Amino acid sequence: MRDGGPNSRAQLGDQVDLSRSKLAVEVDRLLETELVVADGLAASRGGRRSHNIRLNPHLRFLGVDIGATSVDVAVTNAELEILGHINQPMDVREGPVAVFEQVLSMAAKLKASGLAEGFDGAGIGVPGPVRFPEGVPVAPPIMPGWDGFPVREALSQELGCPVMVDNDVNLMAMGEQHAGVARTVADFLCVKIGTGIGCGIVVGGEVYRGTTGSAGDIGHIQAVPDGHPCACGNRGCLEAHFSGAALARDALEAAQQNRSPELAARLENNGTLTAVDVAAAAAAGDATSLDLIREGGNRTGQVIAGLVSFFNPGLVVIGGGVTGLGHTLLAAIRTQVYRQSLPLATGNLPIVLGELGPTAGVIGAARLISDHLFSPA
Numbered sequence: 001m002r003d004g005g006p007n008s009r010a011q012l013g014d015q016v017d018l019s020r021s022k023l024a025v026e027v028d029r030l031l032e033t034e035l036v037v038a039d040g041l042a043a044s045r046g047g048r049r050s051h052n053i054r055l056n057p058h059l060r061f062l063g064v065d066i067g068a069t070s071v072d073v074a075v076t077n078a079e080l081e082i083l084g085h086i087n088q089p090m091d092v093r094e095g096p097v098a099v100f101e102q103v104l105s106m107a108a109k110l111k112a113s114g115l116a117e118g119f120d121g122a123g124i125g126v127p128g129p130v131r132f133p134e135g136v137p138v139a140p141p142i143m144p145g146w147d148g149f150p151v152r153e154a155l156s157q158e159l160g161c162p163v164m165v166d167n168d169v170n171l172m173a174m175g176e177q178h179a180g181v182a183r184t185v186a187d188f189l190c191v192k193i194g195t196g197i198g199c200g201i202v203v204g205g206e207v208y209r210g211t212t213g214s215a216g217d218i219g220h221i222q223a224v225p226d227g228h229p230c231a232c233g234n235r236g237c238l239e240a241h242f243s244g245a246a247l248a249r250d251a252l253e254a255a256q257q258n259r260s261p262e263l264a265a266r267l268e269n270n271g272t273l274t275a276v277d278v279a280a281a282a283a284a285g286d287a288t289s290l291d292l293i294r295e296g297g298n299r300t301g302q303v304i305a306g307l308v309s310f311f312n313p314g315l316v317v318i319g320g321g322v323t324g325l326g327h328t329l330l331a332a333i334r335t336q337v338y339r340q341s342l343p344l345a346t347g348n349l350p351i352v353l354g355e356l357g358p359t360a361g362v363i364g365a366a367r368l369i370s371d372h373l374f375s376p377a
Helices: 009-015 020-032 096-112 151-159 168-179 244-256 261-270 275-283 287-311 321-325 327-340 359-374
Strands: 036-041 051-055 061-066 070-076 082-089 121-126 163-167 188-193 197-203 315-319 351-353
Touching: 009 020, 020 036, 020 051, 061 096, 061 168, 061 359, 070 096, 070 359, 082 096, 082 359, 096 151, 121 151, 121 168, 121 359, 151 163, 163 168, 163 359, 168 188, 168 197, 168 315, 168 359, 188 287, 188 321, 197 287, 244 261, 244 275, 244 287, 244 321, 261 275, 261 287, 275 287, 275 321, 287 327, 315 327, 321 327, 327 351
Parallel strands: 061 121, 121 163, 188 315, 315 351
Antiparallel strands: 036 051, 061 070, 070 082, 188 197
C-alpha cells in the first residue's frame, strides 16, 4: 500500500506471503491502530465487493539524518513523500544532548509550520556503527561521547512516538532503494563519502547490518600501508586518505606549499579550505585539485573493486557530501573497479552517483520506521 497505493484484501492476498487468516489478522490490527483506513469499494472479483484499504493519509513520520557536520530533518506522509525539510550545520562532536536539542528544535519548527500535529514514528541516522536491536551507537570513531547513548529510548520519550535508529549509510541506501537510483535493484552497494566513508550493503532487498551492526565500515580498510593516522587508532585507513576531512587537509598542504594558486587564493579569502573549495577549484581547471580528486577516487576505487569481487552487486551507488566533486571522482572510481575486478562481476555493473542527494538519508529514515510499524506483529 505504501509503494503501490490502495488495495483490496483480495489484492493484498495476491501480493503478501501470508495465509488468508494471518492476513485478516494483520489487516484488522492495522485498521484498529489506524495505520490504515477503508477507502471506498474495490473492483468486483465476483461475489460481494470488499473495501479498498489505504494507508492513513494523516500519518506523519519524522526522518532525521545526523551527519558529522550537519543535520537534516524532514516530515513525510505515509507514502514517504517529503512534506517539509530543514538542514542546519551542526558538529556531532558536541555530543548527543546538544545535537538532540537541535534536532528537537528543528522538528518543532516543522510542526509549527502546520505539517504535522504530532509524529507517528521517527527514524534516526547517525554517522557511526549502531547496535540495531537496541538503537545504540557503539564506539563510533568520529562521535566522541556517543558510545552507548540510548538514542532510541531518549528520543522516543521526547517525541512521544516509536523511534528506530540505524547507521546513516544504511539509511542512504534505503532512501535510494525507495525513491532513487536503486529502485529496481535487489543487491547493491551504497558508498557514502563525506567526513567519513561507509558502505550500505543491500542483499535481496534488505539491508545487511552484520552480527554487531558494523557491516560496511569500509572507511577503516587499509588503503595505504603505514599511511596517515586515522581517528580509529590505526594508520593508512581509506578514510584517513580520502574523505571530506582528508581532502581538506591535503588541499591546505597544497596551498601552503604554493602548489595551487587557486587553492592558495581561496585559503587567503576564507581562512580555511574544505572539499567544496577543492570541487570549485577543480571546476576552474586547477590541476592540483584535479589530481587530489583523482588520487582519492583511485584509492576508493581500489577498495570498492575488492568489494565488487567479493559481493558481485548489481549496482554501486556513490553518495555523500564529497560527491560534489562530480564526474572526475566517479571516473577515477570506475577506472579502478573496471580494471581490477573480474569481467564477470563488472560486465553489466553500473557505478553511478546517487539521485536523491541530502534527502536520501531522511527518506531512508522514514522508511526505516515505516517498515517497523507495518511489519507483522
